[in-house]
Amino acid sequence: MGPEESMQIQSNLASTIAMAFDECPPYPAAREYMQNSVDRTTRWLKRCRTELTRLNQLEDTINKEQMLFGINQGGTFEDIRIEHAKVISEMDLNGYAIGGLAVGETHAQMYHIIEETVPYLPLEKPVYLMGVGTPENILEAVERGVDFFDCVYPSRNGRHGNAYTNRGKMNLLNAKYELDERPLDKECGCPTCKMYSRAYIRHLLKAKEMLGMRLLVLHNLYFYNHMMEEIREAIRDHRYQEYKKQKLEGFVRSED
Numbered sequence: 266m267g268p269e270e271s272m273q274i275q276s277n278l279a280s281t282i283a284m285a286f287d288e289c290p291p292y293p294a295a296r297e298y299m300q301n302s303v304d305r306t307t308r309w310l311k312r313c314r315t316e317l318t319r320l321n322q323l324e325d326t327i328n329k330e331q332m333l334f335g336i337n338q339g340g341t342f343e344d345i346r347i348e349h350a351k352v353i354s355e356m357d358l359n360g361y362a363i364g365g366l367a368v369g370e371t372h373a374q375m376y377h378i379i380e381e382t383v384p385y386l387p388l389e390k391p392v393y394l395m396g397v398g399t400p401e402n403i404l405e406a407v408e409r410g411v412d413f414f415d416c417v418y419p420s421r422n423g424r425h426g427n428a429y430t431n432r433g434k435m436n437l438l439n440a441k442y443e444l445d446e447r448p449l450d451k452e453c454g455c456p457t458c459k460m461y462s463r464a465y466i467r468h469l470l471k472a473k474e475m476l477g478m479r480l481l482v483l484h485n486l487y488f489y490n491h492m493m494e495e496i497r498e499a500i501r502d503h504r505y506q507e508y509k510k511q512k513l514e515g516f517v518r519s520e521d
């Protein structure tokens with residue numbers, strides 16, 4: 266597959282946003298490899314734009330308004346990241362993603378790269394951090410200018426017995442929940458927390474009954490979505506710093 270095929274497939278899927286066809290370089294990667302890879306990603310981005318513009322004009326295209334987001338790469342080399350951000354910003358795309366993070370570097374390195382790169386992306390366009398992350402990662406990235414996210418954590422970790430709550434992450438396979446009749450999180454408004462106890466969910470997981478995983482995924486997706494609502498509200502009310510501090514303090518309280 267190349268950039269043209271990628272655009273054709275995404276055009277057929279008719280998603281709101283098509284993501285550029287890029288290379289996500291491995292971590293760690295040598296500087297020379299990284300520079301060559303980023304240059305190729307830039308060449309591919311131009312081909313993506315040409316092809317998507319063509320597709321959006323075709324009579325039988327389902328979503329003729331399909332947007333194209335470019336993807337910033339450069340690993341942990343800040344100068345390569347910044348240079349690439351400048352080049353793709355000039356292409357005037359609908360939005361921009363930061364890719365190639367959360368691939369093995371430390372959280373501190375990831376936050377640093379976001380901090381260095383975001384100022385070189387257009388302020389009026391959405392910024393999307395790909396494949397991130399924990400509730401803590403999201404709070405830190407929002408502070409550095411990221412608008413949206415995607416991540417497998419709420420679903421994959423849910424299937425592995427984990428629930429995200431305002432008091433941190435809990436693992437329902439833990440024996441201490443065997444007779445615990447309380448909901449996962451009493452502050453949560455999701456259907457799982459309204460109807461099922463920790464003990465019952467644990468029982469379902471132990472019995473390898475699929476419903477246990479589904480209830481946890483439902484709760485986790487609700488938790489993440491609700492947190493994003495809270496974040497938007499806190500930003501609108503100019504109290505994001507205070508909100509973030511409280512939320513982070515909550516995550517490290519040991520859940521009861």
Ligand SMILES: [Zn+2]
Nearest residue numbers: 453455458484
């Ligand atoms: Zn819940």
